[in-house]
Amino acid sequence: MSIKDTVNKAGSKWMDGTGPDNDIVISSRIRVARNISGYPFPHFMKETEAEQVFHAVQMAVADKDLVTEVGKLEVTNLAELTDNERMILVEKHLVSPQHVENPSNRAVVITADESVSIMVNEEDHLRIQCLQPGLQLEETWDLADKIDDLLEKSLDFSFCEKRGYLTSCPTNVGTGLRASVMLHLPCLVMGKQVGKIMHAISQLGLAVRGYYGEGTEAHGNLFQVSNQVTMGQTEEEIVKNLLTVTRQIVAQERATREALLRDNRNFLEDKIHRAFGAMKYARMMTTREALNNFSDLRLGIELGILQELTYGQINELIMLSTPAFLSKSAGHSLKSEERDWYRAETIRKQLTKIQI
Amino acid sequence: MSIKDTVNKAGSKWMDGTGPDNDIVISSRIRVARNISGYPFPHFMKETEAEQVFHAVQMAVADKDLVTEVGKLEVTNLAELTDNERMILVEKHLVSPQHVENPSNRAVVITADESVSIMVNEEDHLRIQCLQPGLQLEETWDLADKIDDLLEKSLDFSFCEKRGYLTSCPTNVGTGLRASVMLHLPCLVMGKQVGKIMHAISQLGLAVRGYYGEGTEAHGNLFQVSNQVTMGQTEEEIVKNLLTVTRQIVAQERATREALLRDNRNFLEDKIHRAFGAMKYARMMTTREALNNFSDLRLGIELGILQELTYGQINELIMLSTPAFLSKSAGHSLKSEERDWYRAETIRKQLTKIQI
Numbered sequence: 067m068s069i070k071d072t073v074n075k076a077g078s079k080w081m082d083g084t085g086p087d088n089d090i091v092i093s094s095r096i097r098v099a100r101n102i103s104g105y106p107f108p109h110f111m112k113e114t115e116a117e118q119v120f121h122a123v124q125m126a127v128a129d130k131d132l133v134t135e136v137g138k139l140e141v142t143n144l145a146e147l148t149d150n151e152r153m154i155l156v157e158k159h160l161v162s163p164q165h166v167e168n169p170s171n172r173a174v175v176i177t178a179d180e181s182v183s184i185m186v187n188e189e190d191h192l193r194i195q196c197l198q199p200g201l202q203l204e205e206t207w208d209l210a211d212k213i214d215d216l217l218e219k220s221l222d223f224s225f226c227e228k229r230g231y232l233t234s235c236p237t238n239v240g241t242g243l244r245a246s247v248m249l250h251l252p253c254l255v256m257g258k259q260v261g262k263i264m265h266a267i268s269q270l271g272l273a274v275r276g277y278y279g280e281g282t283e284a285h286g287n288l289f290q291v292s293n294q295v296t297m298g299q300t301e302e303e304i305v306k307n308l309l310t311v312t313r314q315i316v317a318q319e320r321a322t323r324e325a326l327l328r329d330n331r332n333f334l335e336d337k338i339h340r341a342f343g344a345m346k347y348a349r350m351m352t353t354r355e356a357l358n359n360f361s362d363l364r365l366g367i368e369l370g371i372l373q374e375l376t377y378g379q380i381n382e383l384i385m386l387s388t389p390a391f392l393s394k395s396a397g398h399s400l401k402s403e404e405r406d407w408y409r410a411e412t413i414r415k416q417l418t419k420i421q422i
Numbered sequence: 423m424s425i426k427d428t429v430n431k432a433g434s435k436w437m438d439g440t441g442p443d444n445d446i447v448i449s450s451r452i453r454v455a456r457n458i459s460g461y462p463f464p465h466f467m468k469e470t471e472a473e474q475v476f477h478a479v480q481m482a483v484a485d486k487d488l489v490t491e492v493g494k495l496e497v498t499n500l501a502e503l504t505d506n507e508r509m510i511l512v513e514k515h516l517v518s519p520q521h522v523e524n525p526s527n528r529a530v531v532i533t534a535d536e537s538v539s540i541m542v543n544e545e546d547h548l549r550i551q552c553l554q555p556g557l558q559l560e561e562t563w564d565l566a567d568k569i570d571d572l573l574e575k576s577l578d579f580s581f582c583e584k585r586g587y588l589t590s591c592p593t594n595v596g597t598g599l600r601a602s603v604m605l606h607l608p609c610l611v612m613g614k615q616v617g618k619i620m621h622a623i624s625q626l627g628l629a630v631r632g633y634y635g636e637g638t639e640a641h642g643n644l645f646q647v648s649n650q651v652t653m654g655q656t657e658e659e660i661v662k663n664l665l666t667v668t669r670q671i672v673a674q675e676r677a678t679r680e681a682l683l684r685d686n687r688n689f690l691e692d693k694i695h696r697a698f699g700a701m702k703y704a705r706m707m708t709t710r711e712a713l714n715n716f717s718d719l720r721l722g723i724e725l726g727i728l729q730e731l732t733y734g735q736i737n738e739l740i741m742l743s744t745p746a747f748l749s750k751s752a753g754h755s756l757k758s759e760e761r762d763w764y765r766a767e768t769i770r771k772q773l774t775k776i777q778i
Contacts, residue, residue, distance in 0.1 A: 332759070347698055
């Protein structure tokens with residue numbers, strides 16, 4: 067298993083569609099920001115300092131106990147990858163878009179199953195990320211916590227008794243923790259209840275974002291909910307709070323689904339099968355339409371209307387439909403219209419196996 | 423072959439999709455209005471008079487020479503049919519909607535292939551109609567003319583030297599002739615040229631209507647073009663005029679198709695395949711959407727994009743999707759939403775045979 071495998075395959079463990087509450091919760095994510103004492107934050111670093119941090123991390127992740135815990139962690143200097151390979155890492159949520167902007171002395175550390183990735187020299191020296199399918203926030207936090215402890219054996223993290231972990235951006239100071247879940251809420255959107263719920267969530271110190279993170283729209287009825295506040299609460303409290311709220315949203319989405327299925331079954335069956343028909347026959351498809359159709363197909367699985375498909379297949383198709391994967395399979399970068407053509411073709415080919 | 427066969431099968435000779443210019447011209451139709459001397463027009467008739475006209479026509483259509491010419495003509499009293507069977511005759515364009523409103527002493531005379539139908543006691547005593555697939559106006563007129571002559575052997579048609587044939591409505595006086603063609607003009611509609619062309623046509627003494635005749639919208643890009651004026655021109659001139667104009671429209675539609683195919687092939691391929699996908703997967707479909715999808719499928723055949731389908735199949739599907747045929751196959755009358763469900767199911771079932 068190498069970074070080449072990672073950029074060649076569309077699937078990841080976090081996308082396999084399993085896990086608790088997988089009818090609504092796509093994935094759970096924990097991200098911990100850490101910085102190494104004695105070095106300026108990445109934005110203010112000299113090349114040599116960045117290099118030293120890179121090497122320190124390289125040593126730290128080779129720790130035997132850490133490897134026993136999470137498997138081999140492969141370190142890749144982003145400069146060694148092509149532009150498109152870096153974009154694939156972004157699409158797979160293994161690195162941030164900002165991280166690949168200037169790849170020099172920036173690195174990513176990834177396990178074979180891609181459930182752990184560490185960005186080196188992004189906004190902070192280390193951004194440790196753990197991703198799991200379904201609603202597994204506590205389990206994912208436990209894993210991140212262990213990795214943090216094991217890295218701390220050889221790395222001296224900047225820590226202040228009063229403020230906690232120090233980070234480049236003040237919004238991360240304290241725990242340095244960002245916990246998030248990716249939710250699929252088609253029926254709350256259809257029932258026009260999602261706005262109200264999201265407003266309520268923001269009152270609880272949580273933030274709501276679209277599929278591609280901060281500032282993005284919620285295409286495909288996918289919502290990312292995460293903690294806003296990283297200070298004044300323990301990690302366990304932050305995780306527990308998000309878990310409780312997520313369970314409430316899950317319950318509301320399920321109740322709305324049941325009501326819709328009871329009162330508007332024909333409408334739902336029509337909508338879901340039409341999405342499948344469009345996916346199976348269209349010759350051009352934008353990202354936005356594809357995500358909306360994927361949402362309908364996913365709902366079809368959830369409601370037992372499309373029993374021939376799995377969540378894992380949908381997640382893989384979403385990945386294969388991204389500009390980065392499309393360019394990869396075309397062998398060259400694609401212009402907008404050409405990309406829509408390739409996207410439709412890719413989806414069509416994948417769905418020829420599915421007879422509905 | 424009996425009237426029961428006519429109301430049981432969706433196809434007709436005029437719908438078989440053959441004939442000259444069948445890529446654009448669905449069918450050619452000639453209708454001749456005639457009245458029998460000595461009887462008031464149907465609206466002013468007594469029951470006994472209507473009965474006498476009915477019997478006179480019954481005798482006339484049994485004429486040996488006529489049967490040799492067009493085949494057996496079956497006379498059916500509309501009162502003997504169910505409401506739904508009468509509606510099927512309307513959908514098949516064999517009788518007018520007005521003709522079935524009050525079926526008493528009204529009749530229809532139909533040949534086995536349905537290319538000849540005579541309405542008895544509609545607005546006029548006789549409305550002789552000949553329908554052929556493709557652009558065959560002169561041939562269709564020749565047939566109607568022969569039938570007219572052969573009926574005149576035993577029926578004394580009201581005729582005035584100055585005005586010509588007398589009819590119930592002044593707009594038909596003279597030749598009593600209405601010649602029309604049903605045209606499929608998707609690319610002129612897409613290119614927004616159809617309005618201009620139709621306006622020009624109306625300046626030439628021709629009328630443009632939708633699929634269901636006078637006062638109906640042009641759903642499915644289907645336009646019926648016919649002569650407005652029945653007086654002051656010979657039958658041959660009327661037919662020739664319509665034929666010339668039709669050939670010009672056909673040429674314009676073809677030129678627009680070629681231009682679209684050259685400049686927007688991806689767009690067309692997408693649109694046509696999406697229509698097929700919707701037809702193959704939708705669970706609910708309105709008449710309007712069905713006609714628009716049929717239009718795309720027909721265009722797909724015309725452009726060689728959907729080679730697995732035939733015009734005849736599309737025409738049969740249009741017929742099977744009508745409320746009358748849907749009610750027939752359901753075995754009871756259907757409410758709007760239920761009908762949309764049955765329509766989608768019917769189309770889906772028919773298309774399972776087609777692998778694209």
